[in-house]
Amino acid sequence: MSTKKEDNMKCLNLDNINPNFIVMEYAVRGPLVIRAGEIEKELEKGVKKPFDQVIRANIGDCHAMGQKPLTFLRQLLALTLEPRLLNSPDYPDDVKERACALLSSCQGGSMGAYTDSAGLEYVRRQVADFIKERDCGIESDYLNIYLTGGASPGIKSILSLLHCHVDNKTPGVMVPIPQYPLYSATIAEYGMCKIDYYLDEDNKWGLNCKELQRAFDEAKGDCQPRALVIINPGNPTGQVLSRQNIEEIIKFAYDNQVLLLADEVYQANVYDKDSEFHSFKKVMYEMGEPYRSQELVSFLSVSKGYLGECGIRGGYMEVINMCPKVKAMLTKSITASLCSTTAGQVAVSALVNPPRPGEPSYELYNKEKTAVLSALKERAELVHKTFCSFEGYSVNPVQGAMYVFPRIDLPPKAVEAAKAKKMAPDALYAFELLESTGICVVPGSGFGQLPGTYHFRSTILPQTDKLKLMLEKFRQFHSDFMKKYK
């Protein structure tokens, strides 16, 4: 009888598991981030380094970088999860009223009960009201709203819905390059085709519809394009699309019969004075028929904006103009996972139904919200200005979102050194940055970039003092790097 099973005798090995798991990648938490975690543990153990802490500029995680939660939201969570606090004089009446209404919308009056799979009807109605207000009165039907555990699970379920081989062709999804790697990872996980369209770096990362058409036409032979993903404001690029650009995109989607996926999780994060957020839904409705019948799914999350509540996992999607029978299938597919977290649903409620002027919580809420947004704006400008001054950097302004994505003109010697190490040149740059300064960014190759160009993504999230320090270290590193590979 054999003793311990060897790996090749196991039920599961690399040859017989889901092959899509093997190809998929997720750069925001890739090898660089794993190394950053190791370095943190080394520092804890007292290993000497040229720095005393890792600065995680790799992930859009506001609270991890010191942003404070909004009082209103956390009070609402405390009251709904621990209703005994409803008797405490320490909580304002408007928050208590909201908590009571939420609790009475739960089965058994408890956040511990499963909700409908699409979320609490009460919160879905609040979301619909919020969208209507945002879009200057354009109706929103709560039956089109699905509450999700962050935006991610919603995005994944829509991509999964598209998974159908029509005329024996693999379904394809058009994604911007550079893109947020949830899309590439999920498309790989589901074995679908990723159709790259390039954002125009020379045009502040704008979107050129000719490029959309080129990507579509070239892909059509190999796969069946089914959907078009737009990230606005952009991650990692920080651009905010103009209204005219959005109209062109909607026309493109309509003419080519692809579902529009509008990832609008950064809609509250616009800093540039000449930019404004336009929702795809509003633009579509204002264009009138036939465009206003275009199928569209839009995503929002409590992880971004001014809340930055990433860990709570709250979000929603609005599904517009979908054939009712298809929507029924979508709903059915969600039921097997029961429901998204009630804490996330409460956070969504806080996002879409904030204190109004005149309510006791309003003043503090407004002060905290404004402080977060103006700090982000200040940092967006600081980061842009500083990187612009680095030799060999070209940097588009951070119009919105939480990231900067500079292009670096890497010296040929650095490119060669990377090749010798079988690394992408921007990964070499990012690894050297991490090892010598503790700053963790994500190489451009994780998001996609024009072949032969090199970028990295840094968040603008470190608190201003820390950010200044980080940028100084960065400047020193960059100048040393350029000398080293001259």
Added chain:
Amino acid sequence: MSTKKEDNMKCLNLDNINPNFIVMEYAVRGPLVIRAGEIEKELEKGVKKPFDQVIRANIGDCHAMGQKPLTFLRQLLALTLEPRLLNSPDYPDDVKERACALLSSCQGGSMGAYTDSAGLEYVRRQVADFIKERDCGIESDYLNIYLTGGASPGIKSILSLLHCHVDNKTPGVMVPIPQYPLYSATIAEYGMCKIDYYLDEDNKWGLNCKELQRAFDEAKGDCQPRALVIINPGNPTGQVLSRQNIEEIIKFAYDNQVLLLADEVYQANVYDKDSEFHSFKKVMYEMGEPYRSQELVSFLSVSKGYLGECGIRGGYMEVINMCPKVKAMLTKSITASLCSTTAGQVAVSALVNPPRPGEPSYELYNKEKTAVLSALKERAELVHKTFCSFEGYSVNPVQGAMYVFPRIDLPPKAVEAAKAKKMAPDALYAFELLESTGICVVPGSGFGQLPGTYHFRSTILPQTDKLKLMLEKFRQFHSDFMKKYK
């Protein structure tokens, strides 16, 4: 130019979406439950019915049925989500200490930060300690623990991992009949084969290994069996497997090279004095090699047991003996969804690290926990005893979990009437029950049953008074039904 798009002109229609979404079904929230929701709305609007409320005995949702949350858990949630409360004298020190430790394990000290994809290391270590204690000292490695948003996402990610066509054969998963429909739904969603093995109703829903082998051998021609799902204690059957039975199952899995999936979410729910919960892991380790090298994944959830915190979405899986390279792929596939909810992770922490004797919270905690468990035990017996006395019912004892699954000898006329309506006979029974009493149960056909037998599943969760009322109404309905179809 066309006006509004017709459904058949949409990008998405029933012919070009994921065909697996169309076939999948999830009975626990199927047509009967949808009808129950409609009836509730009708009652609200004042429509007259022979009853004044719907009793939702269809879903294992403790809080929805009036069970109160444990104080300790809710206090821990309040303190971690609203750390200002750490200054309040109203919270016991042991809960405060736990909250502080949890907060300092989060990035930025906030529950609003993303955690590692597998969850907070601090909580994963607590889970490993809990398992070690449960299994009388058998080691558990925190690196094998993945925190999940309820057990469901963990189960889904393991099933997805198995999705590989080996020698052009579709992967197959062995599931008990009757089964918890998350399995059938997910297997359908992923386009895999469900291999049914029948639990032995005449033997208190025990598991006969000859039946496992029969199912395996018959399926082998059509598909590649990759995994064996065991639900212990059972849903919907309420059985608790004996230790000997578990040993046989482990041998079977080892001999036939299939991954073992032990759904042990009801491990704290054992009521029968002659039954005891044995974890698959412990039995496997005690059997020694080669069995202790068998690959096993075990699931637990805060939704069940004595917490019943379904809405929070907390759970974990322990992945044992998996090839490290495969585990790396599993980990990678989880990263794209970022992390499970921190509220759920706190709830898991509360589950695995409860107050100890001597700590200030212990007494209340223990009182509340004992009250929940003894009420469940009382109801398990009450339900069993009552249904046993119904004409044409045969009912196995509720040894564990939260359900009873009686077999009903339906009169031939009822079977004919159902056929005429193109309904499953047990669905006819359940629909008539709902319309005339407001009691919502799930027909056996939603879980699977031997052809020609008819069952339903009811939870034992209504509070005792309500349960007694429900059983009386049920008795009246049943006797009327039998008369009607005599």
